[in-house]
Amino acid sequence: MKTVAFSTAAIASSTPENSSSVVQQVRMWLSVLHRVNSVLSGAGWLHMLLLPGVLLALAVDERLVTNVNPWIKPIKFIFSDIIYVWSLGWLLADLPAAAQRAVRLISWGVAVSIVVEIGCIVVQAARGTTSHYNVHSLFDGLLFGLMGVFIALNTVLIMWAVYLVWRHRPHGPASYVWGVRLGLLLFLVGSAVGGAMIGHLAHTVGAPDGGPGLPGVGWSTRAGDLRIAHFLGLHALQALPLVGWLLSRYAPRQAVAGTWTFTFVYLAGTVWLYGQAMQGIPLWAAR
Structure with missing residues (x-):
């Protein structure tokens, strides 16, 4: 991973309006990503393989497994992990050069954590059983415990990243910087909901896991589902830095205030969804 002397936000905003296709732009972004952080870029490509x-x-x-094909969960986690890393x-x-040594350590820790977790999920899918909250046998419990250790490590590393982005101002316009800082903080809120699921040993509240759910995501349509607040x-x-960047381009005078306002609404929605789930209320009730 190389020290960065430019802003990735600036690269994104400087893309010519009439330039090449979306595919070529994505290639450019991925190329830049690999240059500035080959560790997390490589972790994503491992998932692609x-x-x-x-x-x-x-x-x-x-x-x-719980009424769905066992390979649905690995597929969802593969895409989620790629987006994350x-x-x-x-x-x-976008952090300055002074912070890049710490970024390198965070990147290696996150990459290892995510690869171990997806490995456990794939192993359990191949065995035809669940990966999360599964303590039915010694082996299942060991794998779930291993996942828990690396999930905790990932959370600690994100806490370190939060510290870095508040101590060292990332490159980019103010609303984008606030989006990065607040986005990392709300990521920890989502992680806390994940911790609640581990404590509950299930993601459904008021019914067993594996009942009817919304197409594609599987969120329960008959009981509360903590995965919704976790997901949000x-x-x-991704959402808060993107909003901050968009506001800096299209509403620069209101960009910082708009980023904070969006953050409060986003957080309120996450807390509300968590409360609904804990009461056993589905997002969308089946009829």
Whole structure:
């Protein structure tokens, strides 16, 4: 990973309006990401290499685990992990050179944590059982405990990243900087909801895991589901910096205030969804 002397936010905003296709722009962003943080970039590409095998397993495996194909969870986590590590690498690249040694350590820790977690999830899918909250046997409990250790490590590393972005101002306009700082903080809120799920040993409140759910995501339609608030909190890491960057371009005078306002609304929505789930109320009730 190389020390960065430019702003990734500036690169994104300087993309010509009439330049090449979206595909070429994405290639450019990925190329920049690999130059500024090869560790997190590589972790994402490892997931990409894993994806074809998991998709093939989905096509040929007819087993059901909690009423769904066991390979659905690895697929969802692969995409979620790619978004996470590439976003984090992009955002941390905007820290000044003085912080890049710490960024390197954070990147290695996050990369190892995410790779271990997806490895455990794939192993359990291949065995035809659940990965999360599974303590039915010694082996299942060991894998779940291993995942828990690395999830905790990942959370501690994000706390370190929060410290860094508040101590060292990232490059970019003020609203983008606030988006990065607040996005990392709300990511920790989402992580706390994940901790609540671990304590509950389930993600559904008021019914067993594995009942009817919303298409694609599987969120329960008959009981509360903590995964919704967890999802929203974690993806603040992408949503808030993006909103801050967009406001800096299209409403610069109101950009900082708009970023803070969006953050409060986003946090309120996350807390409300958590409260609804804890009361056993689904986001969308099945009829």
